[in-house]
Amino acid sequence: MIKIKDRIKRLRRGADYENYYTALDIGTEYIKALVVKREGRNGVVLGASRQRQEITDMQGGVPANIQGIIDSCDRAMSQAEDMCDTIPGQAVIGIAGEQVKGLSTTVTIPRADPNLKINEVELLQTLQLVQKRAMREAQHAMSLELGVPDVNVKLINSAVTGVRIDGYVVNDPSGFQGRTMVITVFNTFAPLTHVGALQTIASELDLELIATVAEPYAMARCAATDEVYDFGGIFIDIGGGTTDIALIRNGGVEGTRMFPIGGRVFTKKLASRFGISFADAEAVKLRHSKGELPVEHAEKVTAVLARDAEVLVEGVAITLQEMSKGDRLPTAIYLAGGGSALPEVRNQLQAFRWEDKLPFARTPTVNVLRPIDIRGIYDSTGLLLDGQDITPMGLAYHAIQQQSEEQAPLFGLMRKVLKVMKV
Secondary structure (H helix, E strand, O other): OOOHHHHHHHOOOOHHHHHEEEEEEEOOOEEEEEEEEEEOOEEEEEEEEEEEOOOOOEEOOEEOOHHHHHHHHHHHHHHHHHHHOOOOOEEEEEEOOOOOEEEEEEEEEEOOOOOOOOOHHHHHHHHHHHHHHHHHHHHHHHHHHHOOOOOOEEEEEEEEEEEEEOOEEOOOOOOOOOOEEEEEEEEEEEEHHHHHHHHHHHHHOOOEEEEEEEHHHHHHHHHOOHHHHHHOEEEEEEOOOOEEEEEEEOOEEEEEEEEOOOHHHHHHHHHHHHOOOHHHHHHHHHHHHOOOOOHHHHHHHHHHHHHHHHHHHHHHHHHHHHHHOOOOEOOEEEEEOHHHHOHHHHHHHHHOOHHHHOOEOOOOEEEEOOHHHOOOEEEOOOOOOOHHHHHHHHHHHHHHHHHHHHOOOOHHHHHHHHHHHOO
C-alpha cells in the first residue's frame, strides 16, 4: 500500500499534473475513489476502489469522525492508485447531507438605455445582485429548517446557467444591446462546519482540493442528455444515509435537495426483524437486491422492507412538491445509488400516484441509471458496474469539465464577484 508520505513525494511530479484527478465520494456506507485522466474534453478512469466505512464515521451524509474518514479515504485512494501507478495531486470531493442546498436564482434587470451595449461593469453589478439574493434565500431556508436565527452558510459551488437578452439566449452578454437582461445562477450552499470537515480531510490527505461539489448536482450533470435538458428530468440518488434529488427544468439544474432516509434504514430494519447483526443484514439486503435469495426468503424480506420503501417514496414526493413551486414537473425519473437496486423501492416509485399529488402531466417513467449511461467518462477498469458508481463518475465528470468551464466568458466575472463578497 502507498503511504501518505510517499504520496507527498510524487503528487507534484511531471508535466501531466493538471491532467490527473482523484474523484472522492465520501458516502455513509462506502468511500468511493476514482483516479481519472483528462483526454481532451473526456475522462478515462484508470483506477477505482470502494472502501467500507465504519458505521459511526458518517451520520446522515455528514462527517462524524474525521480521523476515521481520513483513514478510510487513504485506503480507498491507495487501492485505486495502485491499479494504475498514478497518484494525482488534485481532487474533487462530493458533499451530501440534509443541510446541503442547491438552488437557482434568477434576476431580471430592466435596462435604462436599451441602445447602450452591455459592459463588464454592468455584468459585475448584476452578478453581485444575484449572489446577494441567493445568499439571503439560503440563509433563510436553513434558519427555518434548523430553528436558529443565524446560520453560518458557505457557498461551495456557483455557475451561470442561463442568460437572456430580450428573451434571446446568449452565452456572453457583453456587447449586446437590449431592454431587459435575465441572468440565472445555480449555487450550492452548505453549513460551514460540514465544508470545513471536508477541507480538513483533503488537507490531511495532501490533496489540492479544486472543487467541493453537491453530489446530486454532479450526478444530474453527468447523466443528463440533450433531450433531458430540453424536456427536463428528476434524478434521485438513494445512498446509505440520504436520498439526494436534483431537478433539471427549463434547460438547466434548477435545484437539489436531500433528506435523511437511505439504505441504512432498510439494513437496520432487517437486522431488527430477523435478529441478526448489521453486517449480516447488509449482506441479506445486497443478495436481495441482486435477486439471489430463495423465493421464500425474498418474500419475507419484501414484507419487512415494503413500508420503509413507501416512506422513502413519500419523502421523495414531499421534496418534489417543495421543489416544483407549483409549476409542471418533468415526467422522467432517473435512479442511482445502492438503494436504487432494491425492488421494493422501484415498485413503490412505479406504483405511486404521482399525477394525483404533484403537478405531473402524466405518470412519470422510472429509469435506473447504469455507468454506461454516463457521458464523457470512460471506464478502463471494468469495475464500475452499478448504481453506486454513478455519483463518483459524476464527480470525475465535474473535474474534467471544470477546466473548460473556467474559460467560459462569465466565469472570470463570477470569480471577481465572489472575491469581492469574500464567499
